Amino acid sequence: xxxxxxxxxxxxxxxxxxxxxxxxxxxxxxxxxxxxxxxxxxxxxxxxxxxxxxxxxxxxxxxxxxxxxxxxxxxxxxxxxxxxxxxxxxxxxxxxxxxxxxxxxxxxxxxxxxxxxxxxxxxxxxxxxxxxxxxxxxxxxxxxxxxxxxxxxxxxxxxxxxxxxxxxxxxxxxxxxxxxxxxxxxxxxxxxxxxxxxxxxxxxxxxxxxxxxxxxxxxxxxxxxxxxxxxxxxxxxxxxxxxxxxxxxxxxxxxxxxxxxxxxxxxxxxxxxxxxxxxxxxxxxxxxxxxxxxxxxxxxxxxxxxxxxxxxxxxxxxxxxxxxxxxxxxxxxxxxxxxxxxxxxxxxxxx
Numbered sequence: 001x002x003x004x005x006x007x008x009x010x011x012x013x014x015x016x017x018x019x020x021x022x023x024x025x026x027x028x029x030x031x032x033x034x035x036x037x038x039x040x041x042x043x044x045x046x047x048x049x050x051x052x053x054x055x056x057x058x059x060x061x062x063x064x065x066x067x068x069x070x071x072x073x074x075x076x077x078x079x080x081x082x083x084x085x086x087x088x089x090x091x092x093x094x095x096x097x098x099x100x101x102x103x104x105x106x107x108x109x110x111x112x113x114x115x116x117x118x119x120x121x122x123x124x125x126x127x128x129x130x131x132x133x134x135x136x137x138x139x140x141x142x143x144x145x146x147x148x149x150x151x152x153x154x155x156x157x158x159x160x161x162x163x164x165x166x167x168x169x170x171x172x173x174x175x176x177x178x179x180x181x182x183x184x185x186x187x188x189x190x191x192x193x194x195x196x197x198x199x200x201x202x203x204x205x206x207x208x209x210x211x212x213x214x215x216x217x218x219x220x221x222x223x224x225x226x227x228x229x230x231x232x233x234x235x236x237x238x239x240x241x242x243x244x245x246x247x248x249x250x251x252x253x254x255x256x257x258x259x260x261x262x263x264x265x266x267x268x269x270x271x272x273x274x275x276x277x278x279x280x281x282x283x284x285x286x287x288x289x290x291x292x293x294x295x296x297x298x299x300x301x302x303x304x305x306x307x308x309x310x311x312x313x314x315x316x317x318x319x320x321x322x323x324x325x326x327x328x329x330x331x332x333x334x335x336x337x338x339x340x341x342x343x344x345x346x347x348x349x350x351x
Contacts, residue, residue: 010077064107176210176237207296212238
């Protein structure tokens with residue numbers, strides 16, 4: 001189908017803002033759900049083609065009428081504070097990720113929307129370390145941390161709605177660790193980029209990751225809305241990498257030295273504990289939480305994914321990781337988050 005009007009939750013986030021920009025570039029009118037008008041102004045400036053909708057996933061009913069007359073709802077918003085502030089947040093994870101998703105698809109349907117794309121996660125999948133994982137390798141909620149469980153249950157809520165309303169068309173996109181320009185949060189990836197360039201990383205961490213450009217994930221969302229099969233999951237996880245591969249790549253691009261030594265796991269837990277205390281005292285985000293360390297250890301080498309289905313049905317492709325990292329560094333330099341020469345003189349190749 002040809003999209004004309006779209007509603008995007010989490011519009012100022014890393015995925016959301018890149019999805020909004022891609023839709024606008026295609027001539028699609030966008031209604032963008034934002035919690036902070038100030039953050040929206042910083043993210044989008046005077047970008048035309050966007051109608052800002054002020055609201056919160058904790059109260060879907062308050063903004064639901066804005067979904068009326070939209071061709072599709074793209075649900076990219078999620079709560080993941082335990083990963084960057086530490087502690088336990090199950091009540092909010094359930095309220096925003098699970099109950100919010102259930103309310104959003106129900107209200108979208110109520111207001112006449114018949115197409116819905118849920119931003120799921122590779123968190124809903126599980127498999128044997130070292131083996132390729134596909135969309136059928138579902139994780140048992142009992143084998144998941146709080147955030148992972150919230151994403152699994154959010155998908156269940158959408159699937160349950162589909163069973164009751166077969167006239168509704170909904171797909172699930174499962175991203176990996178997203179990187180890309182416009183990460184004003186910043187998310188964990190943006191923080192890793194900043195800390196690496198600024199020399200703040202104490203060392204390398206164990207584990208492996210699936211690294212993907214948020215713009216490629218955005219393209220997967222649009223393709224799912226236009227030609228995905230209802231009820232189906234589509235992986236957009238990206239490239240399997242270790243931090244021993246990723247951090248030096250950032251260093252080469254930014255022309256900075258990077259750590260060489262691998263930090264032992266006990267030290268990582270100690271550092272995470274100290275960072276969580278810092279987060280509680282200051283309210284500032286941290287790069288390493290206890291939940292993050294636990295996840296890195298548990299999920300080591302479970303980040304190899306088969307994109308055969310997404311490539312076949314959605315035409316999904318991935319740009320090179322070094323191109324993505326280059327554009328992340330350029331974006332942060334352009335916006336004065338990082339020191340460096342003016343973009344036109346920094347020696348990097350730019351699109």
